[in-house]
Amino acid sequence: MDNIASSDSSPIETTRQRPAKVQFSGQAGEFFGIWIVNLLLSIVTLGIYSAWAKVRTTQYFYGHTRIEQQPFRYLATPMQILKGRIIAVIIFALFTVASMLSPVLAVLLAMLFMFASPWLIVQSLKFNMRMTSYRNVRFAFHGDYVGALKYFVLLPVLSVFTLYLAMPWVLKKIDHFICTNISFGGVKMQVNTDTSSYYIAALVAAAAVFGVMTVAAIIGVVLIGIMAATGAGSAGAAIFLGSAGFFIMYFFAFTLSAAIYHCMIRNHLFERTELPEVAKFKSKMEVMPYLLLTVTNLLAIVLTLGLAYPWAKVRKTAYLASVTELLIYPKADTLVDEQQADSGAFGEEAAGLFDVDVSLA
Amino acid sequence: MFAVKAVSGQFQQAGSSALYAATASLTDEGKLLIQCVNTAAVLAEVARPDYRFGTVLPGLPVEVQLRSGGIFRPDDASWRWPQQTAGSGMAAALESNRLSILAAVLLSPLLLWWIIVDLMPMLASASVLLVPDHIKQKMGEETFYTLQKTALQPTQLPATQQATVNYHWQMALQKLPLQQKNYQLYMYQSEFFGANAFALPNGTVVITDELVNLLQHNPDAIVAVLLHEIGHVEGQHSVRLVAQSLGATLVIGILFGNPDGVADLLLGSGSVLLQNAFSRDMEREADQFALKQLKTLGKSPTAFADAMSALLSSKETSPESEPALLKYLSTHPATRERIEQARQHQ
Numbered sequence: 001m002d003n004i005a006s007s008d009s010s011p012i013e014t015t016r017q018r019p020a021k022v023q024f025s026g027q028a029g030e031f032f033g034i035w036i037v038n039l040l041l042s043i044v045t046l047g048i049y050s051a052w053a054k055v056r057t058t059q060y061f062y063g064h065t066r067i068e069q070q071p072f073r074y075l076a077t078p079m080q081i082l083k084g085r086i087i088a089v090i091i092f093a094l095f096t097v098a099s100m101l102s103p104v105l106a107v108l109l110a111m112l113f114m115f116a117s118p119w120l121i122v123q124s125l126k127f128n129m130r131m132t133s134y135r136n137v138r139f140a141f142h143g144d145y146v147g148a149l150k151y152f153v154l155l156p157v158l159s160v161f162t163l164y165l166a167m168p169w170v171l172k173k174i175d176h177f178i179c180t181n182i183s184f185g186g187v188k189m190q191v192n193t194d195t196s197s198y199y200i201a202a203l204v205a206a207a208a209v210f211g212v213m214t215v216a217a218i219i220g221v222v223l224i225g226i227m228a229a230t231g232a233g234s235a236g237a238a239i240f241l242g243s244a245g246f247f248i249m250y251f252f253a254f255t256l257s258a259a260i261y262h263c264m265i266r267n268h269l270f271e272r273t274e275l276p277e278v279a280k281f282k283s284k285m286e287v288m289p290y291l292l293l294t295v296t297n298l299l300a301i302v303l304t305l306g307l308a309y310p311w312a313k314v315r316k317t318a319y320l321a322s323v324t325e326l327l328i329y330p331k332a333d334t335l336v337d338e339q340q341a342d343s344g345a346f347g348e349e350a351a352g353l354f355d356v357d358v359s360l361a
Numbered sequence: 362m363f364a365v366k367a368v369s370g371q372f373q374q375a376g377s378s379a380l381y382a383a384t385a386s387l388t389d390e391g392k393l394l395i396q397c398v399n400t401a402a403v404l405a406e407v408a409r410p411d412y413r414f415g416t417v418l419p420g421l422p423v424e425v426q427l428r429s430g431g432i433f434r435p436d437d438a439s440w441r442w443p444q445q446t447a448g449s450g451m452a453a454a455l456e457s458n459r460l461s462i463l464a465a466v467l468l469s470p471l472l473l474w475w476i477i478v479d480l481m482p483m484l485a486s487a488s489v490l491l492v493p494d495h496i497k498q499k500m501g502e503e504t505f506y507t508l509q510k511t512a513l514q515p516t517q518l519p520a521t522q523q524a525t526v527n528y529h530w531q532m533a534l535q536k537l538p539l540q541q542k543n544y545q546l547y548m549y550q551s552e553f554f555g556a557n558a559f560a561l562p563n564g565t566v567v568i569t570d571e572l573v574n575l576l577q578h579n580p581d582a583i584v585a586v587l588l589h590e591i592g593h594v595e596g597q598h599s600v601r602l603v604a605q606s607l608g609a610t611l612v613i614g615i616l617f618g619n620p621d622g623v624a625d626l627l628l629g630s631g632s633v634l635l636q637n638a639f640s641r642d643m644e645r646e647a648d649q650f651a652l653k654q655l656k657t658l659g660k661s662p663t664a665f666a667d668a669m670s671a672l673l674s675s676k677e678t679s680p681e682s683e684p685a686l687l688k689y690l691s692t693h694p695a696t697r698e699r700i701e702q703a704r705q706h707q
Contacts, residue, residue: 030419034456039616040465041455043472047615054618056418056452063421070380071421089611096610100603101496102503135380136373136432185378307466337376 017329024321026064028311034060035310051082061317067134067326075138076131076357084127084357118148127357129182137337142188143181151177168198175269184275185335192272201264205257212253220245255298259291270324278332282325293319366443368435370422372397372404375430385425385433387444393425395433405431414445417453476612477635482642485604489597497600501563508567512553518570523548526573529584533591537654540595546587548573556675560590562599575671581664582671585651589665592650598643605639606632640692648699652706666703669696 038053055078062072095113099106122143129141151174159166172195179191220242227238263285270283297312372383372395382398391409396402407427415424423442424434441450455461516523530546544564551557556571566587576582593599609632652662673696693699 025420027420030457033458033462034419036465036469037452037456037461040469040472042616043469043476047612050615052452056416059416060418060421063418085615089615092611093607096603096607100599101500103507104503135378136430137376137378185376305470333378333380335378 017327020068020326020328022321022324022326023066023069024064024314024318025066026061026314026317028314031060031314032307032310047085048082051085052078054078054081062132065317065321068328070135073133073136074131075133076127080127081357114153115149118152119145121152122148124357125178125181134184135332135335137185137335140183141181142183143177147177147181168202169195171202171265172198175265179269179273184278185337187275187278187335190274190276191269193269194272197268198265201261201268204264205261208260209253209257212249212256216245216249252295255294256291259294260287263287263290277329278335279329280327282327284323284325285320286323290319367396368437368440369398370433370435370437372433373431374404375427383433385435387442391444393427395431405429405433414442414449417441417445417450419453419457473612473616477609481605481608481612482601482639484608485601486597488604489600492597492600497562497597499563500599501561501565504561505565505567509549513549513551513567515550516548516570517550518548518573522573522577525580526568526583529580530587533584533588533654533658536658537591539591544591544594556672558586558590560593562594562597564594566590566594572672575675576668579664579667579671581655581660582668584658584660585655585665585668588651588654589647591654592647593643595650596643596646598647602636602639602643606636609635609639637692641694644693644699645702648694648702652703656706662703662706666700669700669703672696673700 034056038049038056042048042050042053055074055076058074058076062074065072095109098109122141122145125141125143129139132139151170155170155173156167159170172193176191176193179189182189223241224238266285267283270281274280293316297308297316300308301312367384367386369382369384372381372385373379381404383395383404384398385393385395387393393405393407393412394403395405397404405427407429411428412425415426417423420438422435422438422440423445424432425442426432518526526548527546534544541564544566547565547567548570549567550570554569554571556569556575558566558568558572560566568583568587568590572586573583576586613632648665651665655662655664
């Protein structure tokens with residue numbers, strides 16, 4: 001493989017601004033082996049190995065995702081993941097048992113969880129960003145509890161009173177909160193998204209749901225008409241066909257609107273995001289290829305009883321990489337993360353007691 | 362110092378995005394030397410405790426991490442450092458070996474099936490012993506209170522009818538060797554539940570006016586239904602069901618993580634089907650309990666079949682049998698199957 005570290009000077013100076021693509025080189029067959037062997041080891045060790053599995057899987061995907069031949073790196077250690085999982089399991093078990101004991105306690109706990117969840121979200125984002133590095137420079141997340149409480153709890157709850165009319169605006173605020181608090185090598189992301197783009201995306205997605213339902217209703221009426229006219233089919237068969245049809249339609253409408261929203265918002269968000277003097281981003285997602293990808297992935301997973309999952313995941317990652325482009329500025333080649341350069345040690349050893357991602361996944 | 366073998370690759374200092382084309386060599390004593398290719402300058406020279414090898418993954422190079430934060434990555438993805446410990450490449454070897462992959466494909470579903478079908482119900486039954494009586498008492502009281510406020514209205518049954526039901530209930534309680542002592546029967550009118558009966562973990566059993574009326578000419582059938590509910594309490598089914606659902610959610614969550622949207626939907630429906638399967642198993646267990654105790658009381662197990670038939674004809678307007686696939690969506694076994702079981706009970 002050609003390495004960009006091949007010119008005369010040392011270190012290699014690349015003083016020009018240049019476009020770059022995201023490359024993903026993961027192989028479905030290779031990842032299948034990793035996935036299935038890790039699954040077996042996780043089962044045999046009653047879930048303990050799942051922390052190692054998570055680290056290996058993430059390292060595989062990061063290591064195969066390259067920009068200008070340079071891979072991303074995942075720095076978390078299995079022990080950190082294991083600690084987070086043990087905490088999550090204990091919280092979840094206590095929560096379930098307490099809810100079972102008393103309906104009143106269940107409501108109180110749900111309230112408590114609502115106010116604790118912003119802290120968990122911030123904690124998780126901080127952990128995952130700090131554990132991600134590119135060209136030996138780490139990402140970081142700077143959001144705080146108050147901000148997360150406002151954007152993840154208060155605004156969504158308040159939008160209920162606007163009959164969800166304010167929801168696209170809330171979603172824009174959430175994306176804005178997350179992205180502007182991400183930094184790379186000490187450089188914070190700048191985001192300049194439009195509220196109107198979020199409304200347009202939500203409207204188009206809603207129109208798609210409405211369209212699918214209209215078409216399905218027409219087909220249903222025609223079918224009922226045919227059945228009534230010919231006297232074919234029993235009531236039981238009709239109920240079964242009806243519920244199956246409803247499920248498929250519900251699922252298709254859900255997938256289609258999700259694909260539309262995801263494409264439009266990702267393209268817009270990337271277009272309006274930059275790391276000043278380091279990089280600008282571009283996303284060129286299209287609805288039809290992405291919808292086709294999602295639907296075929298799902299069908300493959302269902303028809304193989306889950307065995308196609310690694311193939312589906314590799315295919316989706318490769319697609320998302322292929323539609324992502326960057327414009328890289330010269331400063332990207334000389335970034336120095338002061339804090340990280342000072343911290344010494346192997347990195348994770350400097351981490352604090354609560355440096356965990358409290359999550360089952 | 363004698364360099365054993367030089368590997369070409371690239372080097373980066375701690376927290377710096379600057380890239381150096383470099384070579385790395387390891388001496389016999391374990392000293393690591395990293396040199397710039399173009400200037401031959403020494404970029405790093407560290408002894409054994411101050412560097413370590415990264416994770417070995419199929420298809421990816423194994424990097425060397427320095428304690429200072431620097432990184433050297435070989436250009437050759439298949440390069441393996443001779444000094445790596447024997448165990449470090451084991452996971453990667455298993456992940457790329459055809460035999461171990463085949464074994465994993467065969468064993469994973471089997472073990473998963475065994476865990477869910479055998480191990481978890483077993484653990485759930487064992488965990489029941491850990492739940493103290495006063496907690497079950499509290500569970501029952503709280504739920505009963507909530508139901509009284511929401512779904513239950515005072516009984517409208519005439520006093521004589523209530524007395525008949527209570528008489529049969531008391532006779533059954535006296536004659537049967539039950540583990541739990543404080544069984545209490547209540548009658549309530551309920552539009553929400555319709556003709557139904559249920560039991561709470563503290564021994565509270567509720568039968569609705571609607572069900573008493575439906576079975577008023579067949580007291581043995583009422584006894585059969587009450588015995589079924591006692592079966593739930595004796596088997597500690599409420600606690601077991603919670604323990605099993607908790608177990609299933611944790612197993613699925615930990616093993617499959619949070620796959621995006623669509624797969625999530627599948628796993629979600631999977632765990633609903635699983636919970637329903639647990640519930641059906643417990644209904645069957647309670648049915649078996651009722652049939653056995655009916656015989657202890659000197660009554661015919663067909664009384665249970667009568668109760669089920671009455672319920673069936675009160676609910677089903679069409680004689681159409683339940684579609685085969687729908688049975689997986691149900692929390693109870695098919696009524697016809699339960700009637701058959703009762704008729705065949707020896």
